[in-house]
Amino acid sequence: MLSQPRLKEILQLLLQPVGQNTTDLSQRFGVTVRTIRSDIQALNRLMPGASIALKRGKGYELTITDPERFNPWRQQALSRGWTLTLDSMEERQRYMLSVLLIQDNWQDPDDLADMIYVSRNTSxxxxxxxxxxxxxxxLSFESRSQKGIRITGPEIRRRECLLQEVLDMDRNMKNYVTEFSPLEKQLFRHTDLSALSAGLYTSLQExxxxCSDYALKNLVLHTAMMLERIRTGGILPELEPGGFPPEIMQATEDICETLEKKEKLAIPASERDSLSLHISLxxxxGCAPESEDLRTAVTQMLEHIRAIWRFDLRNDQVLIKDLYNHLFSIFKARYSHQNRTNPLLNTIRSSFPLAYDISLDAVSHVFQPMQFSEDEIGYISLHIGAAVERCYSGQMKPVKTYLVCGSGMATSRMLxxxxxxYxxxxxxxxxxxxxxxxxSLDEHKLLEADFLITTVPLPERGLPFVEVDFSLTRENAETVARMLTPAQNETEGATRFFQENLFVRFRDPVSKEQVLDELCTRLIQNGISSPxxxxxxxxREEISHTNLNDIFAIPHPMTPEASRTKAAVAILDHPISWNDSVDTVQIIFLLAFCKGEQKSIERLYDFLLEIVQSIPLQQEILKSQTFEEFFSRCLK
Structure with missing residues (x-):
């Protein structure tokens, strides 16, 4: 509502019965008289139902002409959440852009500079x-010496620019879905955003x-922008018929009827169609229409995940329902020629990489050659990841083990x-x-265990083991106890994924292709992966990039194909570009997965997440010049 805390303080002073002298105000705030005059002009532009005038011998006085309009505005303007700080260059530029996009009329450059409290040259x-x-x-940026500045162009492009360049920048805020930012309140100051949100939610339920909280926030901002643009004369052109379900059409009509009464404006047919489209997206x-094709697709996805990744999710009815509903919503959006962006995509990719890769593989297999976007894969992976957690992780089940004893049945029974x-x-x-x-134990039977307890040394078979004395000393019991703790279990098990001949330090500048060539060659030469x-x-890299942050990347094949689960490691002295977004990396783990080793794959991904979430650990890894240093720093 008020773009600077100083405006709020000036308004509070003017609400008092005593007039405010220009010189006194400039000294109070430590600014020039010209700045105070600009502040007064800004307040006069913003205030409905009131004005400020300079009275001879008295100073500035506030006159309220319409209390019904002014009092609600004053209450909002003076509340804590309605002040724009505009502390950074980006915030000031966003605010200036928003003013030009919301308003169709010419804007004075000096007024724009005053709004964000910068000089004319800076603006x-x-x-x-x-x-x-x-x-x-x-869009066209027009500048006329006698008129000022304005933005013109297609209405739909104007709104797209406002959403992506101004409003979408707040999506990363922790409280994005729980409250409205000062900028949102300022842009849509003629609309009670909280009441609008509650009204939309109630109507959708009826x-x-x-819809999710993020989706509801999207709808609120779209609707508020629609109302603001209608007020200033910006109307969307007619859209092609959308063929929306009757529930959406009726919800749109009810919402528009309520808004027309409350806001005292008419909502044209084109705007109603646009609102229907956004509600659809x-x-x-609550219960998607039945489609045998989608039912078959969900079944095929789960069968593929079981066959390739060895996660059997076929009986998870929650997942089956969620996947069906989500696939239905994806195809509904495509029918409307719209793509749904995923504000959580980067978080999903970095926090749930295993679920993302499983989902990418399953979708590519079932819907080939149809390509799903990364945003869509991200949403699907949340459902898959939740099912994996329900079925395989995070449950208070006993840790399973085989007891291997070379001293006979009696000794093993005692142990x-x-x-x-214990x-x-x-x-x-x-x-x-x-x-x-x-x-001789079958591989599938072996992998029913989480780890092994043994009295004799064991050859590597893809499971961590603890070697103990048959009498089970106190030290032995403490070691076993650490294996019962998931975090410790993952760390103990991580050592087997790395070996010296799969480690390389690049001291000279190299390309992404050279790094991948070298790591793949080492995995193939060691008999771990096929040619x-x-x-x-x-x-896999063509479908979606595999860097998890600006340091760390985990390239890997499309599906599990290795003889055992391993990671080939490259550390670079010189960062390399990893994708079209010009992201660079310096630590690369090329992952080779063994089909059927779902527990090993889970442990490896969990260990990789420890690295992603620890900047100090990443820095320690970057210092490693040899495999021994890497091993001691990374796995200590």
Whole structure:
């Protein structure tokens, strides 16, 4: 509402019965008299139902002409959340751009500079940037010496620019969905955003339309922008018929009827169609219409995930329902020729990389050659990731183990009894095995365990193990106890994913292709991956980039294909560009997954997330000149 805290203080002073002298105000705030005059002009532009005038011998006085309009505005303007700080160049430029996009009429450059409290010269640099932004959206930036400045062009492009260049910048705020920012309140100051949000939510519920908090916020901002533009004369052209479901059409009519009464304006048919489109994109029916094709697609996705990734989610009815509804909403959006952006995409990719890769693989397999966007894959991966957590992780189940003992049945039974006495329901011993039985145990049976307890050294078979004495000393019991803690289990198990001949330090500048070539070659030469690895990695990179932040990347093939799960590591002295967004990386883990080793794959991804979430650990890894240094720093 008020673009600077000083405006709020001046308004509070003017609400008092005593007039305010220009000189006194300038000294009070430590600014020039000219700045105070600019502040008064800004307040007069913003205030409805009131004005400020300079009275001879008295100073500035506030006169209220319409209390019904002024009092609600004053209450909002003086509240804590309605002050724009405009502390950075980006904030000031965004605010100036928003004024030009909301208003159709000519704007005085000096007034624009006063609004954001910068000099005319400084504001000119902002306007040059705004001119460039306009060209990207097909808008015209007009400047006339006698008239001022304005932006013209297609209404739909104007609104797109306002959303993407001004409003979308607030999406990363923690409180984005719970409250409205000062900028949002300032832009849509003629609309009670909280009341609008509550009204939209109630209407959607009445028509069995379900939406997330993010989607509701999108709808609120779109609707508020629609109302503001209608007030200033900006109307969308007629759209092609959308063929929306009756629930959406009826919800739109009810919402528009309520808004017309409350806001005292008429909402044209084109704006109603646009609102229907946005409701369609941001909601789904509480029960989506039945489609045999979509049912089959969901079944095929889950069958593929079971066959390739060994996560059997086929009986998760929550996942089946959620996937069906979400796929329905995706195709509904495509029917309307609209793409739904995913504000959480970067967080999803960096925080749930395994779920993202499983989803990408399943969707590519079932819907080939149809390409889903990264935004759509991101949403699907949230459903897949939640199902994996429900079925395989985070449940208070006993940790499963095989007990391998080379001293005979009696010894193994004694050790089994002592383990049960120590750990009771926390540990489930699946079976007592001899060494030979362990060697001949079927791979699928072996992977039913989380780790192994053994009295003899064991060859590597993809599971971590703890070697103990048959008497189970106190030190042995403490080691087993650490394996029962998921975080410790993951750390203990991480060591087996790395080996010296899969580590390389590049001291000279190299390209992304050179790094991938070298790491793939090492995995192939060591018998871990097939010669098709490099091509599979290339296809995966074409679909979606694999860097998790500006330091760390985890390229990998499309599907599990290795003889065992490993990571080839490259550390670079010189950062390399990793994708079209000019992101650079210096740490690369090329992952090779073994089909069927879902527990190993989970542990490896969990370990990678520890690295992503720890900047100090990333810096330690970057210092590693040799495999020994990497091993000690990364896995200590």
């Amino acid at each position: 000119q640099s902002y306007l040059r940037s705004i001119r460039q932004i306009c060209s990207r959206y097909g 028509h069995r339309l379900v 941001n909601t789904r029916l 089994e009894a002592r383990l049960k006495s 750990f009771q329901s926390k540990l489930e011993i699946l079976a007592c095995l001899s060494y030979q039985q362990y060697l 098709e690895l490099r091509e599979s990695v290339r296809r």
